[in-house]
Structures are given as C-alpha cells and as structure tokens.
Amino acid sequence: MTRYLLFLLALLLAGPLFSQPGRSQLRQLDTYIEVARQQWRVPGMAVAVVKDGQLLLAKGYGERQLGSAQPVDAHTIFNIGSTTKAMTAVAMGMLVDEGKLQWDDAVVEYLPEFQLYDPYATRSMRVRDLFTHNLGLPNADFLWGTARHSPEEILRRMRYLQPAYPLRGGYTYQNIMYLAAGALIGRLSGMPWEDFVQQRIFLPLHMEHSFPTKARSQQYANRSVAHHYRFGTDEILPIADFNADSIAPAGAVWSCITDMGKWVQCMLDSAKYPGGRLLQAHTWAEIFTPQVLIPRRQFYPTAQLTRPKWTSYALGWFQHDYQGRAVDFHTGSLPGTIAQIGLIQQEGLGYYFLGNLDHAEVRHALMYKVFDLFGPEKKGRDWSSELLALYGSAPERAAAALQRLQNSRIPNTSPTLPLQSYTGFYTHPLWGNAHITLIDQQLQLQWEGSAPVPLAHGHFDTFITQDPRAWVGPALIQFHLNREGQIESFTAGDYRFEKEAQK
Known part of the structure; x- marks a missing residue:
C-alpha cells in the first residue's frame, strides 16, 4: 500500500505545466492522452505542447518501466531517435552563418576521403544533399544496426553501396548521410559533433537534461526503459537500450520532455531563445524550405486519413498540408523507444512526444489531436481509435509473418551437406x-x-x-x-x- 501511495504522489508531482491560454483544451487533452496511452498499451510516455511562445504542457504519463511503479515525469529522459536530425541540420546552419561553408558547396571539398560508389555522385554531392534522402542510395542501416561498424568504417564502406536510382532522382530514407554531415561539422568546427551539439545547442537553450549520445546519458538515473512486444505475441517486454551512437548525428540524442519543449519553442520562433538565436532568420527559413517531393506511397500511412495535397522533405523535417495548414514534423524510432515533433509555424503551435513502446503510433494520433484542439476549428476527432484501426495490431502482424514463414517451409527435407x-x-x-x-x-x-x-x-x-x-x-x-x-x-x-x- 505504501508503495502504491508513493507512486500516486509521484504522479501528482509529475503534473502538467499549465498556463492560462488554452486551459480548457489542456484539460481535454490531458484526459485524452492517458486514455490513448492505455489504448495503445504504452508503458510510459511524455507530451509537450507549445502555443504562441509558451510551454503550455510538459508532462509524463505512465511508468518508466512496466510494473516498476516509477512514474515518467517531466525530466525522465528517452532516446529521441531521428528527431535528432533537425539538430544536426541546425548545427550545419550555424556553420553556414559563420561563413565556413554554403549549403550548395561540394562535400568532397571538405571531406575528400568520403567517396560514393559513383564518382559522378561523389563530385556532385552537395552539403544539402546530406540532409534530403535523395542521393540515389538505398537504405544501409545494416552497417550500424546489425554489423555494428565504427562511424569511420561506416563512412568508408559507403563507396561500395551501389545506387538504387539516379542522383536526386527519387527518395529513400538514409541515416548514414547524417553521419557524414556530423563528420563535416566536426571537420569545420574543430570539435566532435557531440561536443558541438552540447555546447552550441543544449547549453544556450538550457536543455540541462539532454545528452548527445547514449554513452553520455548513462550518468542520468531518471531514464525510460525501452519496451517491445515479444515477437508474435501480445506480451510487452522491457528490452535493452539500442545503441545508435555510431550514427549519432542521425538519432542518438537522449532528452526529456521539458528540454524538448524548449527545442520546440526555439524552432517555432525562427531559432530564437532568451538572450540570442541559434541561426540567422534566413538560415532558419532555408532549413524548412521543401527540398524533395515524397511520393504518397513512401509517406506515412497517416496520409490515408489526413489526405494531404503535398508531401515533402526539408532539411531534417517531413512536411505536408493538413486542413490548409503547413505541418513540419519528424518521427524518431529505435527498437522499443519512439519520439515525434510537430510544428504549425503559422499558428505558433508545436508538439513533442516521447514514448517507450516500439512503434506505438499513438504519437501521430496525439499530434493531430493537438493540432485540432488548438487550431481554428477545435474539432473532436478520435485520432487514437482511427489510427489504431489503420495500423492494426503489432502482435497480429508479427504472428501473420510467422505463419507465412511456416507456410513457406517444405517439409521432410534435409541440408545437402553435413x-x-x-x-x-x-x-x-x-x-x-x-x-x-x-x-x-x-x-x-x-x-x-x-x-x-x-x-x-x-x-x-x-x-x-x-x-x-x-x-x-x-x-x-x-x-x-x-x-x-x-x-x-x-x-x-x-x-x-x-x-x-x-x-
């Protein structure tokens, strides 16, 4: 009983940061978030909402680890996955502002050792191409996700990756080019990407519970534990943190919802923060300028419900239209942990999500719920239920995959050789x-x-x-x-x- 009362007390202490504007919407959202969390069976998560420069909400929900009675609070850290990419783009923008390079400079001018399979692509690769997923390369995540090569070896091996489509002639999500961007930032700044992000982004924004890598986050005890379904079942298991430090500029940052709220505020306000700005206004605008049109079939399944007229990618940001409003957003995913950021700049509206269950797409549902509640129409659409029906059950999908594998096996056979x-x-x-x-x-x-x-x-x-x-x-x-x-x-x-x- 004592343990339970302590847990309830901790939940109260983990309460939301409310301000006057939007109080009724916040109460409605707060209730909806917890219902959605249980609907998607996410052990723990955290949500931030920014409107007109104010952090209206920064709150934890559920537990850091399933069954632990340790609540997620506003300072519990999670891996933020690929929402790291926007930070790497801002870091590069700082160097552009300092005159150390331009977005359209050739990468090989600064990193002559970084070679692609196609010599023409190597010569033609621009700095902005490192951020836009359209260099003609297929996915190469095996190099860090399975084989676990060092950052230097990953970049060296890219010369053996044959192109899948013509240079700037398509779109395939590519983490490793962000690693190359991080190497370029290190080369021109004179400090590793990790130090640059810590000193030039986290420090001025007072993101005091943020770390550029998993290794540097280990000192911090208030941390979420990743969770995944046991494959082919509906049992949720805590799993070991996946290590993305070998491609840190693409997805290794760890942070808490309070700090990420500060990041959202900065991005909504043309990269300003109290006492200064990370980027010049024109560089901030360039980061959000669409660079690549993404075919609908390669976009998020949510497009089946939102029905955008256009889908694009900028420098570290996905983009689409929603009810006549321009949305900049990005998801982040490592095994067992998820994140999402969403902005509607014209309304000064921002959203951030952290969660600890693999690919629980409640993150999308809550983004659109925030956009509805704090938008001009204030609709009450049940995005959580609709997206759960759209994405279906992860255990059921896994069980179906196992059944297909079993059906493909030819019985009563043996290996050819000993x-x-x-x-x-x-x-x-x-x-x-x-x-x-x-x-x-x-x-x-x-x-x-x-x-x-x-x-x-x-x-x-x-x-x-x-x-x-x-x-x-x-x-x-x-x-x-x-x-x-x-x-x-x-x-x-x-x-x-x-x-x-x-x-």
Missing part, C-alpha cells in the same frame, strides 16, 4: 564479415561486431535465424553450392556473402 560444411568465414565488400560456426550440432551466425545467432533448419539449404532477443523476428539464410557441390556463399535478404577459401 552441417560442418556450412561453417567458415563469409564476406561482403559493403556489409562486412560473417562467421558461421557449429556448436552442439547447431549452426550459429555471427555478424561482424554482433552476438552469435542460432540457425534452425528450414528446408534444403535454407536456415532460419533464432535471435536470442525475444523481440526480434526470424530471417532466412540461404546457402548456395558451386559446381563442385561445395558451399560457396549465402544470401541474407538481397545480399550475397561469399565464402572465404580455407587457409
């Missing part, structure tokens, strides 16, 4: 090395820099990963024989790893 024949080192010029071993008559796959993953036999020479992390689903590994009947390679997804000759 299991020992599949062992050895495999390599790919871009993705790196993989090691197949045999332990207790079970094959194990170990990507470079990662822990071993057991392989179960699927059918013939196809095996299925059995990741010890309960939230990670299975993947197919297919081995290939040469003309002599020996294993020569395996494919994982679209990529082929060649077996190295035994020495």
Whole structure:
C-alpha cells in the first residue's frame, strides 16, 4: 500500500505545466492522452505542447518501466531517435552563418576521403544533399544496426553501396548521410559533433537534461526503459537500450520532455531563445524550405486519413498540408523507444512526444489531436481509435509473418551437406564479415561486431535465424553450392556473402 501511495504522489508531482491560454483544451487533452496511452498499451510516455511562445504542457504519463511503479515525469529522459536530425541540420546552419561553408558547396571539398560508389555522385554531392534522402542510395542501416561498424568504417564502406536510382532522382530514407554531415561539422568546427551539439545547442537553450549520445546519458538515473512486444505475441517486454551512437548525428540524442519543449519553442520562433538565436532568420527559413517531393506511397500511412495535397522533405523535417495548414514534423524510432515533433509555424503551435513502446503510433494520433484542439476549428476527432484501426495490431502482424514463414517451409527435407560444411568465414565488400560456426550440432551466425545467432533448419539449404532477443523476428539464410557441390556463399535478404577459401 505504501508503495502504491508513493507512486500516486509521484504522479501528482509529475503534473502538467499549465498556463492560462488554452486551459480548457489542456484539460481535454490531458484526459485524452492517458486514455490513448492505455489504448495503445504504452508503458510510459511524455507530451509537450507549445502555443504562441509558451510551454503550455510538459508532462509524463505512465511508468518508466512496466510494473516498476516509477512514474515518467517531466525530466525522465528517452532516446529521441531521428528527431535528432533537425539538430544536426541546425548545427550545419550555424556553420553556414559563420561563413565556413554554403549549403550548395561540394562535400568532397571538405571531406575528400568520403567517396560514393559513383564518382559522378561523389563530385556532385552537395552539403544539402546530406540532409534530403535523395542521393540515389538505398537504405544501409545494416552497417550500424546489425554489423555494428565504427562511424569511420561506416563512412568508408559507403563507396561500395551501389545506387538504387539516379542522383536526386527519387527518395529513400538514409541515416548514414547524417553521419557524414556530423563528420563535416566536426571537420569545420574543430570539435566532435557531440561536443558541438552540447555546447552550441543544449547549453544556450538550457536543455540541462539532454545528452548527445547514449554513452553520455548513462550518468542520468531518471531514464525510460525501452519496451517491445515479444515477437508474435501480445506480451510487452522491457528490452535493452539500442545503441545508435555510431550514427549519432542521425538519432542518438537522449532528452526529456521539458528540454524538448524548449527545442520546440526555439524552432517555432525562427531559432530564437532568451538572450540570442541559434541561426540567422534566413538560415532558419532555408532549413524548412521543401527540398524533395515524397511520393504518397513512401509517406506515412497517416496520409490515408489526413489526405494531404503535398508531401515533402526539408532539411531534417517531413512536411505536408493538413486542413490548409503547413505541418513540419519528424518521427524518431529505435527498437522499443519512439519520439515525434510537430510544428504549425503559422499558428505558433508545436508538439513533442516521447514514448517507450516500439512503434506505438499513438504519437501521430496525439499530434493531430493537438493540432485540432488548438487550431481554428477545435474539432473532436478520435485520432487514437482511427489510427489504431489503420495500423492494426503489432502482435497480429508479427504472428501473420510467422505463419507465412511456416507456410513457406517444405517439409521432410534435409541440408545437402553435413552441417560442418556450412561453417567458415563469409564476406561482403559493403556489409562486412560473417562467421558461421557449429556448436552442439547447431549452426550459429555471427555478424561482424554482433552476438552469435542460432540457425534452425528450414528446408534444403535454407536456415532460419533464432535471435536470442525475444523481440526480434526470424530471417532466412540461404546457402548456395558451386559446381563442385561445395558451399560457396549465402544470401541474407538481397545480399550475397561469399565464402572465404580455407587457409
């Protein structure tokens, strides 16, 4: 009983920061947020609302870890994921204001060692191209999300990534170009990206509970724990924090809702803060200038309900129209933790969200709810229920994927060769090395820099990963024989790893 009373007291102390404007809307929103949190089963989250320069709300909801009775408060830190990207764009804008480079300068002029597969693309790559996801490159998150290469090695390996479409001729979300932007910021400023963001953004904005990397956040005890569904079930599990420090400028910042409210205020007010400004007004405007049109099929599923007439990407910001209002926003996602920022500049209206359940799209629902409640029409649309119906159940989607995998297996088959024949080192010029071993008559796959993953036999020479992390689903590994009947390679997804000759 004492523990429960302490929990209730802590929840009261974690209450909202209210100001006079919009008090009735805030009460309605406060109730709606908690209902939506329970509807989406998010253990803990936090929401900030800014209107006309005032931080109207900065409040935590739920628990830092499921069942812990430790409430999320206004100073609980979460990873903010890809909403970090806007900070990296602002950092680059500061260097533009200082005359150290221009948005349309060639990147190779400052980072001659950074090479792409296509020499023409290397020569033509501009500074702004690092922020717009249209350099012609496919996704390459395997390099940091699975293989766990160092930042320097990730950038070096980009010369082996073949283009997927012509330079500036399409759109594919690309985290690693933000890593390159961070390297450029470090080169021209004389300090690592991490120090630059800490000193030039967090310090002047008094973001006192913000950290540029997971490593630097470890000292802070009031932190959220990531959660994920056990794959294929509706059981929610706490999981270890995913480490994005190797691509820090793309998504490694940790912060709390109070600090992110200050960031929203700054972005709404042309990068001003009490006593100064981060950017010149024209540079701030350039950051929000649309750079790339995004095809509707590549935009967020929310567009099925919001029905925008245009969808675009600026320098670290997604954009679309909503009820005749221009919206700048971005989501942030790492396994088990989520974030979202949303601005309607013409109305001085801003929103920020932090949560600790993987891809719980309640973040979108609450953004549009804020836009409605504090907008000219003040509609009462139930975005949470509508988006839950649109996105569906994450456990059901995972269970369906498992069933499709099971249905694809051909029964009563065996590997072509003894299991020992599949062992050895495999390599790919871009993705790196993989090691197949045999332990207790079970094959194990170990990507470079990662822990071993057991392989179960699927059918013939196809095996299925059995990741010890309960939230990670299975993947197919297919081995290939040469003309002599020996294993020569395996494919994982679209990529082929060649077996190295035994020495």
